[in-house]
Amino acid sequence: MSLDDAYANAAYIPDADGFLTYWDETARSYRDAEHTLGRAQLNQPYGAHPDQAFDLFFPAGRPLGLMIFVHGGYWLRFGRRDFSHLAQGACARDWAVALPSYPLAPGATIPEITQSVALAIGQIANRIPGPIVLAGHSAGGQLVARMGQVDSGLSSEVRARIQSIVPISPVADLRPLLQTQMSGPLGLTEDIAKAESPALHPAPKTTRAHIWVGADERPAFLEQARLLAENWQSDLTVEPKKHHFDIIAGLEDPESDLLDALLGRAP
Numbered sequence: 001m002s003l004d005d006a007y008a009n010a011a012y013i014p015d016a017d018g019f020l021t022y023w024d025e026t027a028r029s030y031r032d033a034e035h036t037l038g039r040a041q042l043n044q045p046y047g048a049h050p051d052q053a054f055d056l057f058f059p060a061g062r063p064l065g066l067m068i069f070v071h072g073g074y075w076l077r078f079g080r081r082d083f084s085h086l087a088q089g090a091c092a093r094d095w096a097v098a099l100p101s102y103p104l105a106p107g108a109t110i111p112e113i114t115q116s117v118a119l120a121i122g123q124i125a126n127r128i129p130g131p132i133v134l135a136g137h138s139a140g141g142q143l144v145a146r147m148g149q150v151d152s153g154l155s156s157e158v159r160a161r162i163q164s165i166v167p168i169s170p171v172a173d174l175r176p177l178l179q180t181q182m183s184g185p186l187g188l189t190e191d192i193a194k195a196e197s198p199a200l201h202p203a204p205k206t207t208r209a210h211i212w213v214g215a216d217e218r219p220a221f222l223e224q225a226r227l228l229a230e231n232w233q234s235d236l237t238v239e240p241k242k243h244h245f246d247i248i249a250g251l252e253d254p255e256s257d258l259l260d261a262l263l264g265r266a267p
Contacts, residue, residue: 002179003180004181006218007218009217009218009243009245012243013244019245019246030084030088031084034057034084034091039060039091040055040056040057040058041055042056043055046100047119049116051101052100052103052120053100053101054080054098054123055081055098056096056124057087059094063096063128064094064131065132066133067087067096067098067132068098068133068134069087069098069136069140070102070117070134070137070140070141071140072137072138072139072140073138073139074182075105075186076186080100083248086099086248088252088254089250089251089254090254090259093259098128100124105185105186106184106186111195114146117147118153122154130161132158132161133162134162134165135168135262136170137248138168138170139171141170141172142170142174142198145198145228146196148165148198148204149201149204163264164264166209166262167211167225169225169247170198170224170225170228172199172225172227173199173227173228176220199231200231203234210235210236210261211235211237212236212261213237213238215238215240216242217242218244222238235261
């Protein structure tokens with residue numbers, strides 16, 4: 001039985017294309033403005049692949065710590081430049097924010113993408129001292145949740161600095177994707193799906209986790225979020241009136257509950 005419809009988002013979101021346009025325009029505007037102000041380091045390589053690069057945004061003052069946002073797109077599309085604007089909420093709260101890109105499927109497998117994200121986080125962590133918080137959306141939610149496992153590829157020193165992980169609408173169990181058309185381009189096998197599913201692995205021992213999902217999302221994503229929260233015994237927020245595309249909007253707002261979950265309560 002195919003589960004393609006269960007994991008289709010855009011078809012069930014009014015004016016889905018409008019969100020893509022908004023992301024592109026708002027991200028470009030924010031990125032250009034911050035670069036002009038000297039508060040952005042763009043296109044910083046962390047590996048040999050062209051997509052192994054990150055953008056780093058700075059607050060006006062000394063950073064309290066480092067937030068890293070990992071984008072979604074079912075490991076098949078998008079990049080850091082589509083989501084630059086999501087740095088503005090944390091930057092307004094005096095955190096530095098990094099957004100890495102990573103090699104996409106089918107050119108890279110999900111295990112390779114996991115290792116690429118770990119490599120990015122390790123190198124970004126060398127730039128900014130202090131605590132680290134990780135947020136990721138959809139496939140990015142899977143990737144940041146994977147960083148909580150000891151086999152993620154992160155060093156013990158970097159793992160010890162991670163204060164919180166907030167997977168947003170994560171694909172926490174990859175096994176259902178074996179029944180979708182994505183499984184081919186993703187190179188999924190049963191073994192890979194099990195190994196790369198955070199919900200099937202222990203919760204991070206020393207890191208706070210908070211799972212976040214929209215109440216108006218597809219049932220499959222609500223199930224995925226609840227499964228991860230239950231298996232990890234972590235906090236779960238089902239945000240009212242939010243779907244898969246606007247659930248990340250809270251990262252733009254320094255006073256949002258989503259940012260509070262990630263950074264801690266604003267003073």
